[in-house]
Amino acid sequence: MQPTRSPATHEVDLLVIGAGAGGMAAALAASLMGLEVLVCEKAAQVGGTAATSAGTIWIPGNRQSREAGFEDSADAARRYLDGLLADPADGRALREVYLARGPAVVDWFAERSEVRFVPCGRHPDYLDRDGAAVSGRALVAAAYDGRRLGAAFADVRPPIPEFMVFGGMMVGKDDIPRLVNRFASVANFMHAARLFARYVGDRLRHPRGTRLVMGNALVARLYASLLQRKVPVRLGTRLESLSSENGRVTGARLRDGQDVFEVRARRGVVLATGGFARDAASRQRWMPVPAPVDSMAVPSDTGDGIAAALAAGAQASGRSHGSGAFWTPASRTGRDTSKGQWAGLFPHLSLDRAKPGLIAVNGAGRRFANEADSYHHFIEAMFASHARTPPIPAWLVCETRFVQTYGLGAIHPGTTDLRPHLLAGCFVAAPSLGHLAQAMNVDAAGLAETVARHNRFAETGVDEDFRKGHSELNRFNGDPAHGPNPCIGRIGDGPYCAMAVWPAEIACSSGLETDAQARVLDAAGQPMPGLYACGNDLASIMRGTYPGPGTTLGPALVFGFLAAEHAASQPAEVDTPAERTDAATAATTAAESLTA
Numbered sequence: 001m002q003p004t005r006s007p008a009t010h011e012v013d014l015l016v017i018g019a020g021a022g023g024m025a026a027a028l029a030a031s032l033m034g035l036e037v038l039v040c041e042k043a044a045q046v047g048g049t050a051a052t053s054a055g056t057i058w059i060p061g062n063r064q065s066r067e068a069g070f071e072d073s074a075d076a077a078r079r080y081l082d083g084l085l086a087d088p089a090d091g092r093a094l095r096e097v098y099l100a101r102g103p104a105v106v107d108w109f110a111e112r113s114e115v116r117f118v119p120c121g122r123h124p125d126y127l128d129r130d131g132a133a134v135s136g137r138a139l140v141a142a143a144y145d146g147r148r149l150g151a152a153f154a155d156v157r158p159p160i161p162e163f164m165v166f167g168g169m170m171v172g173k174d175d176i177p178r179l180v181n182r183f184a185s186v187a188n189f190m191h192a193a194r195l196f197a198r199y200v201g202d203r204l205r206h207p208r209g210t211r212l213v214m215g216n217a218l219v220a221r222l223y224a225s226l227l228q229r230k231v232p233v234r235l236g237t238r239l240e241s242l243s244s245e246n247g248r249v250t251g252a253r254l255r256d257g258q259d260v261f262e263v264r265a266r267r268g269v270v271l272a273t274g275g276f277a278r279d280a281a282s283r284q285r286w287m288p289v290p291a292p293v294d295s296m297a298v299p300s301d302t303g304d305g306i307a308a309a310l311a312a313g314a315q316a317s318g319r320s321h322g323s324g325a326f327w328t329p330a331s332r333t334g335r336d337t338s339k340g341q342w343a344g345l346f347p348h349l350s351l352d353r354a355k356p357g358l359i360a361v362n363g364a365g366r367r368f369a370n371e372a373d374s375y376h377h378f379i380e381a382m383f384a385s386h387a388r389t390p391p392i393p394a395w396l397v398c399e400t401r402f403v404q405t406y407g408l409g410a411i412h413p414g415t416t417d418l419r420p421h422l423l424a425g426c427f428v429a430a431p432s433l434g435h436l437a438q439a440m441n442v443d444a445a446g447l448a449e450t451v452a453r454h455n456r457f458a459e460t461g462v463d464e465d466f467r468k469g470h471s472e473l474n475r476f477n478g479d480p481a482h483g484p485n486p487c488i489g490r491i492g493d494g495p496y497c498a499m500a501v502w503p504a505e506i507a508c509s510s511g512l513e514t515d516a517q518a519r520v521l522d523a524a525g526q527p528m529p530g531l532y533a534c535g536n537d538l539a540s541i542m543r544g545t546y547p548g549p550g551t552t553l554g555p556a557l558v559f560g561f562l563a564a565e566h567a568a569s570q571p572a573e574v575d576t577p578a579e580r581t582d583a584a585t586a587a588t589t590a591a592e593s594l595t596a
């Protein structure tokens with residue numbers, strides 16, 4: 001497959017800005033509906049933060065899970081969401097269309113392109129509330145063979161180094177227990193051997209492994225589908241500003257190096273530049289004060305789409321989304337930044353915090369949260385308690401044997417020699433709790449009391465302070481072989497170690513207000529003709545709440561599709577050549593096939 005790049009396409013039906021999950025979904029849907037599309041991507045590779053993500057989408061009532069035996073319904077999800085939101089009326093129209101059409105949109109892509117998902121099976125929602133599901137809602141992108149992209153494989157942004165082993169092999173969530181326990185069964189050993197043999201073969205020809213999983217599989221699937229349809233994707237080309245005529249967005253001014261040019265868009269422009277994560281001023285404006293400085297987003301997500309839309313008169317959600325983003329605790333990994341990589345962060349999403357034998361403490365050496373809660377809720381607790389006793393950074397405290405058993409941050413389970421990580425400054429270690437407290441610069445008496453109290457909870461299995469282990473999610477990420485509580489284990493006589501974690505967002509929540517067809521709204525709440533947003537440029541339909549896994553990529557795909565569908569249903573702003581597909585008819589057909 002050869003990438004098709006358009007050097008000078010100056011008029012198209014739909015101009016899509018940003019080749020992450022949202023932008024490529026919008027472009028693919030529009031192309032499948034018969035529109036002439038141009039995608040412009042600021043970075044040298046496609047994929048954005050989506051390429052570095054876990055690639056899970058939260059689609060209540062999806063067919064794939066139902067067929068695998070996991071029942072769920074949009075009604076239950078609606079009750080669940082309504083229970084989470086302070087004001088369920090806020091954004092309801094967008095959530096309704098998401099619930100109503102999400103499953104069909106996923107099927108629509110699967111039937112027409114490479115974009116396919118498989119059920120995660122058991123993958124609990126993040127809060128135990130009425131309507132929450134333990135299984136059936138989460139889908140993950142099916143693994144993809146990067147070799148199928150040919151030379152265009154090089155165009156796909158790799159995952160962060162911390163998510164790969166042996167310097168380039170991707171490991172999916174399902175692979176981890178099989179690799180860690182590779183000597184426990186013949187099946188595990190064969191699985192590990194196959195992955196390794198494939199990887200060795202890959203490295204003879206490719207800069208990294210070609211078995212793509214999670215978010216990297218998702219973006220490779222989107223990109224491969226665009227290339228199959230010969231949709232031009234201009235890399236290294238960024239949006240500078242939007243162009244308008246008579247109150248309608250008619251295109252954009254773009255920059256490719258020194259080359260600045262205009263593209264006219266007959267049916268509209270889709271903003272999908274990944275949100276404001278890397279724009280310091282927007283972080284101050286929309287995040288908790290003082291705004292956290294760490295971000296898991298790719299460096300090119302600097303809020304360009306939002307800024308251009310605001311300059312054209314759009315409306316943003318402002319501070320109405322709680323903490324303005326979806327958060328994770330992240331440790332700093334001492335990554336080698338000399339090769340142009342941005343500073344290393346490891347997101348503590350699900351592998352370590354819920355395991356027995358770990359606590360998180362603040363500057364007073366005291367716990368401040370249920371360590372096993374979702375990454376987002378853990379950080380919300382961190383923000384809430386920071387005003388009283390600074391837990392930023394917080395410390396994850398455990399014995400070194402915990403690290404060897406379960407891993408800690410970027411240190412994989414089974415690692416016997418922790419010294420390289422210690423030397424890189426990833427954690428501190430000490431033979432006694434007193435010395436550890438000194439190394440962490442936290443109150444030693446407080447830490448000793450906290451550990452003693454926690455060890456009493458380990459015996460009874462009941463966390464009287466923060467209810468660690470109480471929820472489906474807590475137990476799902478705990479150790480099922482440990483009792484009486486799979487999330488609480490005694491912290492013994494050492495040696496000990498502690499890793500500092502800071503809040504870092506995996507996605508922005510605040511963004512441009514849109515209607516349920518992804519049309520950007522102006523200051524008066526009216527749709528701006530010709531302007532759409534999706535992905536994190538669109539204010540999250542969850543309004544700052546975090547219901548479950550896949551809360552941003554699911555809406556990115558669905559609202560990317562909806563933007564394309566609406567654009568395709570519109571008359572072209574300038575005459576469309578007769579030989580071009582009748583896009584309005586194609587969009588109507590798409591809508592009919594989804595509501596059938």
Ligand SMILES: Cc1cc2nc3c(=O)[nH]c(=O)nc-3n(C[C@H](O)[C@H](O)[C@H](O)COP(=O)(O)OP(=O)(O)OC[C@H]3O[C@@H](n4cnc5c(N)ncnc54)[C@H](O)[C@@H]3O)c2cc1C
Pocket residue numbers: 017018019020021022023040041042043045046047048049050051052053054055056057058215237238239240272273274275296297298300301302303304305347505506507508534535536537549550551552553554556
């Ligand atoms: C470790 C991690 C795990 C995650 N796991 C999940 C998960 O499992 N499920 C989930 O739902 N979410 C997950 N997320 C969040 C998810 O990755 C993001 O919400 C998602 O990628 C946002 O998609 P997007 O298309 O808006 O932005 P992106 O994927 O970041 O794409 C935006 C693109 O726009 C480009 N761009 C920026 N400015 C311009 C410009 N001026 N002109 C042209 N192009 C521009 C950028 O270079 C980038 O390529 C995870 C995030 C992280 C960090």
